[in-house]
Amino acid sequence: MAEFVAFVLLLAVAAYACGGGTDYGAGFWDLTAGGAERGKRPRWLIDHAMAPVWEVNNVWLIFVFILMWTGFPVFFQTVFTALWLPFAVAALGMVLRGAGFALRKPSRRLARRRLFGAVFAIASLLTPFCLGAAVGAVASGRIAPGTEASAHAWATPASLLFGLLTVAGTALLGAVFLTADAKRFEAPDLVGYFRIRALAALGAVALTAVGVLLVTRVDAPHVWHGLTHGAGLALAIVSAVFFVATGLFVLRGQTHWARFSAVGIVGAAVFAWGLAQRPYLIPTSLSVADAAGDSQTLLWLSVVSLVALLLVAPAVFFLYWLDTHGELEPLTDSDLRRTGPTRGDAVDGD
Template structure:
């Protein structure tokens, strides 16, 4: 049962990386959209694309936390003790990002919209970077039971590269999804805009991945060996193949399946990390068996997880499907318009 829960945890991390990553990527492109007039159309599309379902992605983050502290309390304690600062910064980024996004649209004053938009965009970089640095700290073997909280644990070569890869991967996902959303909302002028940015983001992912090869060989040797052989290598090859397929679809302007292949690219890379790290929760000091909670706790956690999948899973799938098929009624500017104030739009 401990192995099953561990793999559920990896799958949920992959789900959050893809679902939440898409939204972080949209925030990344919001940051680079330009000034108020130049970036107006881009930000309009991001607002309309994200508004219906973006909160759903936080379900995966909560699921990760519940699985960690219930199923693997020793790992939870070790990770949150050694890496409390980047985790707090990621949490702060999540809160500020949500607040910035929620307050930007109803605000009628241009100055306020700029402030809220900047908070939303900058926080969209902070959160994936620090979450990536946490994964890097764990993968490099710097986290063990009793490890004190020091900058060395999360400000090391592997953590820095993992943080940058997280930003690049989310930018890639966000751009691919926004290509499809531009077509869905009739913003034909933005299709090529985001298509180019998706290709550039994929190029950044490839460059960072190539840089990571020699760095992780020296700095995270256990995970590096796991990713260069066996099922870890297979997952990485499949991830690369789906990435290339996504690029081909974008180049050929065949966007129907590009969302699916981009998600597969990121999800398979996360699964490769899971295969590379096994049988350890914390390489090379804490195995899944040693870090698991009590047997009856794991049994109940498995039952609750199954119930959640049966009850919540179909609802999530339905929401995503309705959104991508434009079956959800979008919010109009009139729905979110705040009361006029002196100095609005100034």
């Protein structure tokens, strides 16, 4: 039973990494779009692309916390005690990010729009970095039940590189999805704009992934062994195949398929990490069996998880489908043209 709940927990983490990661990535490109005049047009697309679904992604995060707290209380206590600082920064970033996104559009004064936009964009960078750093601390086994909070637990090469890889992954997801949105909204210049950024993000993912593998071999030998053997290795290879496919799809302008392959990169990588840690939640100090709660609690949590997967997951995925197929909020290039063209970026007729 504990193994099943742990699998559902990993599934929820993967869902949040893909769904929430896409939104964080859009915020990253908002941050790097440039000044008010130069960045108007990309930010206009980002606002319209995110608006229908940005809040629903928190469903997966709430599900993760419920599974951790209820199903694995020792694990929950350990990570939130030893890693309270990165989690606190991430939580603050989520709040500020949501407030910035919600308030910048209706604000009439330019100064306020800039302020709220900056809050949204910076929080979109800090939040995934802190979450990735926390994952790196867990994977490296630097925390254990009873570990006190300290920078030694998470301010390490492994944690920092995990954080950078997380940011690069979100940037990739955001750029790929925004490229598809630009094509759907018939904005050819923004297709070229975000295609270049998707290719740059692919390069960043490759570099940081190599860095993570190098430090994992030294700082997280158990995870390294899991990634180079069995199911962990198989999923790592699947992620690499999706990586190559994404590059080809982006270069060929096949944005529809690029979205699926980009999600495949992140989803397969998350599952590779999770399976590489088996049978531990925290290598090598806390196993799934030792961290599990009462058997009756796990039984009912399994029932609730199955109900959620059958009822909530299809509804959320249907919402994603409506959004990606333009059924929720129509937007034409004439709407985008009101802010003027983006200067200095590639134009692609796709």
